[in-house]
Amino acid sequence: MDNALASLITSAAGTGGPTNPSSRYYGSPIEDYTLTDGTPVKYLARRILPSASIYTSVQNYTVVDGDRIDNLAAKFLGDPLLYWMICDANGTTDPDELTAEVGRTILIPLASKLPAGARNG
Numbered sequence: 001m002d003n004a005l006a007s008l009i010t011s012a013a014g015t016g017g018p019t020n021p022s023s024r025y026y027g028s029p030i031e032d033y034t035l036t037d038g039t040p041v042k043y044l045a046r047r048i049l050p051s052a053s054i055y056t057s058v059q060n061y062t063v064v065d066g067d068r069i070d071n072l073a074a075k076f077l078g079d080p081l082l083y084w085m086i087c088d089a090n091g092t093t094d095p096d097e098l099t100a101e102v103g104r105t106i107l108i109p110l111a112s113k114l115p116a117g118a119r120n121g
Helices: 003-014 069-077 080-089 095-099
Strands: 030-034 040-044 057-062 105-109
Touching: 057 069, 069 080, 069 095, 069 105, 080 095, 080 105
Parallel strands: none
Antiparallel strands: 030 040, 057 105
């Protein structure tokens, strides 16, 4: 792999992780894998979804028409990139699932301190 591509992977090319402290992948190791033809491949180590019980819920929120999880994260957690904390606190990996049903109640976690185990298992 050339150095430019390796650099993009390492910096996550503007995706919010693993170098942005708001990312769920912040601090995740970058692993190497070699294909059978000898081609090296870099990838982020797998993140294990933590138990929702590690989060302190500060409030319940009832979804209204037009809600988006990133907007809710910006409103309640102060950063749209922290949408993953709302997903984790509600036991889902699909952000769209949380706002798909108007009237659904979701938990909004406390974002002032990341609980142990929220990142990287």
